Structure formats: structure tokens, C-alpha cells
Amino acid sequence: MHRNQIVLVTGATSGIGRATALDLARAGHRVFATGRRERALESLKTEAAGLQLETIVMDVTKAESIAAAKAEIDERTSGHGVDAVVNNAGFGLGGPLEEISDEALRGQYETNVFGLMAVTRAFLPKMRERRHGRIINVSSVGGRVTLPMLGAYNSTKYAVESLSDALRVELRPFGVKVVIIEPGSIATEFAEVAMSSVESNSASPYAGALADAAKLRAMFDNTAVAPRHVTSAILKAVQSARPAARYVRPWRTYMMLVIASLLPTSWVDALLGRMTGLTKAKLFPAPRLDPSPSP
Template identity: 40%
Template structure:
């Protein structure tokens, strides 16, 4: 741990995947709100951007940096136990760690499917399980799972990512039922398109084979992804929403925001499937 035991009464938030994007911005937002923010990431060498922004805002003393790979059971145990030993509490858990693997199903190796789920789903479950006993015993806490519009509507070319986020949806619903009456709240934040590094990283994680029968369709998906990335709004809206949720006494289960999120959800609810399918195909350059 990087500092002595904190005897102040500041609430404590632990956030996963904080080297960039939503996670980085959420740490800053919660620190501004008076939280001791435990910023976790797989490699602390990637913490420079967060440290610089924290220094610019005078938030250095409220942010604690901790190595945590959510696929590593020993690191999860060490991170949660160490945080509880140092601060005596974890009031908020923000499960944000995740990444995207793309490509068409036939061409994505099974090991990539398993890797996608290990981080986006099983890692989220494992961190949640590690935090739950202390929250339940204290009779309060808030678990915020960062899902995605892709957890509500599946798009071609990102099946592993969509499947992992659909799993987060089901898990969060069940967990919210299980924790009813305990004082522990479970919330899903479901962003649409935002300007975060997951776009660049996702495009780097596209799986394709030479002379692929899906080549032209995959190119359509990638063109749409690049265009969405260029016009996507600022991700600070997501971190601010997360900050507001932590201050709510009775937050609802789902909060959707971002480019195209409401439109596509209402389209899925109201339109016949074949019409929605045709619209998505046309948007991706298909016939």
C-alpha cells in the first residue's frame, strides 16, 4: 500500500480498469466528491496520465494506486484485503475493467472467447464476490457495473464483446434481487458510443483470416466503428453519471446514455426483428 492507514471518515471507492477512459475519469470524479479513490489497473506503469491529471487538480492525496488484474485471483484477494485493512471499508465498487475483441464468429479462436469472458465477465464477478462480504456486513454499499449498449443489442463483428456484456446484464439483475434488503445497491451503467481508447484497442483486436468470406462485411463494420469513434461524445458524461449515482439513496437498476443508445433500444423493443436487422445491415453498408 502506498500510504499509511487512513483514519478519516471519507467514503472509499474502488475502481477497476483506471489507466484510461471511463475508469480514469471516474477516479477523478469520485475524488472530487470527497472519496478516497482506489485506482486499480493491471500495470501501474500505465498510471502516468491519471497521476498527472490528479496533480493538476490537487487530488493526489485522495487517490491510491493499486495493481490489479481482474483475471488473477491472488491479486484480487490482495487488493480487496489490503484496501479493507488500510481504510476499513469499501463503500463503492465500480467494475469498469474490460476490452473488446472483434471479428466474425467463425474466425475468432476459442481462446479469444475465453479471454474476453475472463476479463469482462468472470473478472467482474470475482471482484464483486470479494467485496460483497464487507458491504453486506456493514449493511451498505454500491456496486456499479459498467455495461454497454452492446449488452442490450448484439452487433455483427463484435460477438465476443456483446456476449460478455449480455452476461453482465443478467448477472447484475440477479445480484440486485439477491441483495435486496441488505443495504447494498447494484446498478448498471450502459454507455453507447463515447470517445475512449476502447475503440482504438478494439480495432487492434480484430480477428480475421486471409481470403476471409466475411472480408467485405467486416470492412463495413470497421468503417462504421471508425465513424462512430470520430463523432462520439466526451466520456466525461459517463464518469459524472457514476458520481451522481453514488450520491443517490435509491438508484434504479439501469442508466443508459450516449450516442444512439435510446434509439437502438426503442428500435429493438418496437420494431419487427426483420426490420431492425435490415436497418443495421444497411448502416453497415450491406444490402
């Protein structure tokens, strides 16, 4: 068990990151909780009174912001840096791929993929030199199975999975362990943010499916579990002498992965199409006939 680690958490202003920062601090670790929203960081610091939790503003898409946070952490730790990085910052972009602009797609990758790599590169060297450290990447079950209307987001998590798989082997000789966390539906601000990019647009060829977005949201909300289901796995990833390569949480999400891997692709496609309203019946409803005037 590794105790009293210095841990950096990105995206700690809400949801999984916030809960992770608090749970790590409660477990006795020294936590640098980061994010963009200063007021949310202040409220986190207030909640963590008495714990070893410090906050620093850091936008993972901005090189100068990462460099400033690193310099600050180096100074506050007398040059030690961190023992573990939890790359958690991320968001979902919903909508049919045809209607997602290049700019929005690039924005997804800037945060979820390039941001994660930039933070990793900034904080890795000291861990590598000490031959001890952890890189914990919050991916998603959507990094293993793709959902229509979340293709842009899921593709970033597939990238996170692949980058993490390569990093795990590249860093093994240096004593730095790379762990992937794969959450299912978790009750955070995630769904709200993902839905904010889904516009109900009657002129869209996907209007019939977009009109069902609220149903999908309700399905998500009904199955979502508290962040603690994920933070317990992140704690293991930080503390365990031999962490697993992947943690899927909550447990029942395993079922979804197993079922998806066993069914023929055509069945999975049909199921997902029905779930998301991507069917001919929804997209091309028969025109309503006006009742004919009675003779």
C-alpha cells in the same frame, strides 16, 4: 446523498475508468484506482495530486492480484474496505463469431464477466455486513442490443446485465444497491482495442465485410462522446440515496434502444447487415469482367 465514500474503480488506467476515478475524487470521495498498466496508474496519480486518489495494480482476471489488492485496501482503510465498487474493466473483441477462437472468446469472458464477479465477491462481504454499499457494473448498450461483428463482446455484456439483475434483488435486503451503467459510443481506447482483433483477411469468407471495418470505426468516432457523459451517471450511482437500476448514457442512446425494440427483428437484422457490410452484394461481389478487346 452519500458523501465521502471509499470507492474502488477497476480499469482506471484509461477511458471511462480513469475519468470516473478523477471525478469521484474531485467530488470528495476516497478512490482506489486500479488497473494493469503501472505507468498509466502513476500518471493518473500525478494528475490527481491533492485529491484522495490512491492507485493499486490489479488484474481482474488473476485471483492472486485481486487478493493482494484487497489486502492492501483493507490495510490502508484500517479494515473498513470499500463502500462502493465500480466494475469498469473490460474490452471489446471484434470480428465474425466463426473466426473467433475459443481461447479469445474465453479471454473476453475472463475479463468482462468472471473478472467482474471475482472483484464483486472479494469486496462485497464487508458492505453486506455493514448493510450499506454499492456495486456499479459498467455494461453497455450492447448488453441490450447485439451488433454483428461484436457478438462475442455483446454476449459478455448480456451476461453482465443478467448477473447484475440477479445481484440487485439478492443484495437488496442487505442494503447493497446494484446499478448497471449502459454507455453508448464513448471516446476512449475501447474502439482501438476492439479493432485490433479485426484483421483484414482477403482469404476470409467475411472479407467483404471486414474491408468495411474502417467505415464502422469512423462511424463510431463521429458519434462518440466524452467519458464525462458516463461518469456523471456513475457519480449518481455512488451518491444518490435512491439510484436507478440502470443509467443509459448518452441520452440519445435511449433512442436507439427504443427504435430497436419497436422494429420487427427482420428489419433490424437487415439494417445491421447493411451497416456492417454483411450483405450478399458485399460478400459475393460479381466478378469484374475485363473489358473485351476492341475488334
